[in-house]
Amino acid sequence: MNLLNIKNLKIKIKNKTIIKNINLKINKGEIHILTGNNGSGKSTLALTIAGNKKYNISKGKILFNNKNIKKLSIDERAKKGLFISFQENIEITGLNTQYFLYKTLNYIREYKKKKILNLIEFKKKLLKNIKIINFPKNLLNRSLNKGFSGGEKKKNEILQILLFKPKLIILDEIDSGLDNKTIKKIISIIKYLKKKKKSFLIITHNNNFIKYIKPNYIYLINKKKIKKII
Amino acid sequence: MTKNKQQSDTGNKIIHIGKKTKSLIISKNISNNYSSNTNRNLIIINKNSNKSKNFTKCDSLLLSNKCSAHTFPTIKIKNNSSIIEHEASSNYIKELQIFFLLQRGINKNNAISMIINGFCENILKMLPSEFYIESKEMLFINL
Numbered sequence: 001m002n003l004l005n006i007k008n009l010k011i012k013i014k015n016k017t018i019i020k021n022i023n024l025k026i027n028k029g030e031i032h033i034l035t036g037n038n039g040s041g042k043s044t045l046a047l048t049i050a051g052n053k054k055y056n057i058s059k060g061k062i063l064f065n066n067k068n069i070k071k072l073s074i075d076e077r078a079k080k081g082l083f084i085s086f087q088e089n090i091e092i093t094g095l096n097t098q099y100f101l102y103k104t105l106n107y108i109r110e111y112k113k114k115k116i117l118n119l120i121e122f123k124k125k126l127l128k129n130i131k132i133i134n135f136p137k138n139l140l141n142r143s144l145n146k147g148f149s150g151g152e153k154k155k156n157e158i159l160q161i162l163l164f165k166p167k168l169i170i171l172d173e174i175d176s177g178l179d180n181k182t183i184k185k186i187i188s189i190i191k192y193l194k195k196k197k198k199s200f201l202i203i204t205h206n207n208n209f210i211k212y213i214k215p216n217y218i219y220l221i222n223k224k225k226i227k228k229i230i
Numbered sequence: 231m232t233k234n235k236q237q238s239d240t241g242n243k244i245i246h247i248g249k250k251t252k253s254l255i256i257s258k259n260i261s262n263n264y265s266s267n268t269n270r271n272l273i274i275i276n277k278n279s280n281k282s283k284n285f286t287k288c289d290s291l292l293l294s295n296k297c298s299a300h301t302f303p304t305i306k307i308k309n310n311s312s313i314i315e316h317e318a319s320s321n322y323i324k325e326l327q328i329f330f331l332l333q334r335g336i337n338k339n340n341a342i343s344m345i346i347n348g349f350c351e352n353i354l355k356m357l358p359s360e361f362y363i364e365s366k367e368m369l370f371i372n373l
Contacts, residue, residue, distance in 0.1 A: 050333050078335035090330040094348025103344070108335045143348065160334065 001066060003028050003199050004049075004168055009060035011041070011048050018044045019224050022060070026168065029197040031190070033210055036221035042203045043087060045221075046170045050084045051077050064168070079111040081167030083160070085174055089153035091145040097156070098140040101126065101163060108164055129162040133185065150177040158189060169193070170201045175209045187212050231369070232265035232297075241270030241302075246279040246312070255286040256353050260346065261297035268300045271316075277308040288318040291349050321349065343369065 002025045009022040019041040026032055034042050048055045049062060051074040061068050069077055092100075106116050117125070130137065135155050145153050154174055161169055175183055190200060190213060204210065210218065218230045232238045244253045259267040267290060275282050290299030301318045323345050331341035346369060347354075354362055 050329075052329060073338075074329065074332040075335055075337050075341075078333050084333055086330065088326075090324075090327050092327055092331075092345060092348055094351035095344055096351075100344070103340075104334050104336055107337075107340070111335070164335070 002026065002063070003065060004201075005063040005066075006049075007060050007063070009048075009062065010058045011044055011055050012058045013044075013055055017058075017224060018055070019221065019226065020059070022226050024219070024226070026199050026201060028167075028199055029194055030217070031194060031200045031202065031213060031215040033213070033215045033218045034201060034203045034221065035205060035210075035218065040221040041224065042221055043172055046084055046172050046201070046203065049170065050074060050082065078166075079108055082170075083164065083166035083168070084170045085154075085157040085161075085172055087172045087176075089145050089148075089157070091143070093143050093146055095144045097142060097144050098126070100144050101160065104160075105163055125163070129159055132162060133158050133189065135159050151179065151182055154178060154186075155182070158186060161193070162189070166198070168199045168201070170203070172203045173205070174202070175204055175206050183209065184212075231260045231262075232267055233262040234265060235263070236265045237268075238265075239268040239270070241268075241272070243272040244274070244284065246273075246275040246282045246284070249279055250281045251279055252283045254284070256289075257287070258289045258291070258350055258353055259299060260291045260293065260349070261299055262293040264294075264296045266298045266300070268302070270302045270304070272304045272306075273314060274306045275308060275312045275314070280309055280311045282312040284312075284314045286314075286316045289349070290318075290320045291346065292320060292322045 004024065004026040006022050006024040010020040011018045022045065034045070036042050044055055048057065051072070057070065061070060063069070064077070064080065064082065102119070102122050105122065109116055133155050136152065139148060139152060145156065148156065157174065174186060178186070194200070202213070217228060220227045220229055242255060244255065246253065255271060257269050259269060261267045269288050271286050273284050273286065275284070286303060288301045292299060299320055303316050305314055305316070307314060323342065327345055328338070328341050331344060332338065336344065347366060350369070354365055357365065
């Protein structure tokens, strides 16, 4: 059974076609890589899967867990296990990072009908995951992404993946602007999550990153069409 | 906080009398629908209150594209050694911020209230704890 199945998809902004004839199948525990020139529509595909209303689907459908997600709202898709790490990390002034993580985790757990964590249980979980990614502890009490360095923002995204445990993770240029040590760490986390049957769709330009990650499939978007390379 | 066709006109007055006195004004307002928010500040520093300081900050958050926020500072300094700073900003909730929070699995109402609470956070913090909790909930109901 496919986790994500995109059938003959055509994406438009207003009346302009961005990409067409997309067929993509992602199974559990697979890593797919998406490459292509700047402005070729890689991020558009990611945002369309997330449910951004700016992009409309004029043809085809997206099945997630064998269900058409066209009518689901953005937050429902997220609660079903879709996680997208954006290219630009959004800053929200005044929203405490720790508070954001706590609230969001409980919203997701509530949806999955799991027990809601209290602050102490949450803190234990958080500290465990912080150690894995080496996230600086003092950032937890600052505003979300406000004044974080580029690397710290990316680490924050990875921390959220570890906490929220989504099924399909779409990473949009997670490797840009990171030092070698952090990239290695992220690769090892991706491999660890792969073993746990999580699926990835990774958008990247970095050849070394692709080499180390050992993906199952690589796609190239060119001239509005998607092509399988490997 | 104003909504529908409400118009609020609020302000405060600070008069420095003694030497080396300091004052701080932080005002935050949120406007929605067709409403307008006006904030007037009067700061007087007397001749004898040398080396006084004042800092005024007016932040406004606009939730619709029909609402407005205004700031009118009036400053009267009667000596040369005092310092006054005035700062005003207007913000709106960016679509991307909402999209980001929705994508993480927060519903729309909670996402908006998270951003608005973030906007007021630094003044709500200064309130006594009972009032702090209540005002947070009040904000949520008003939305």
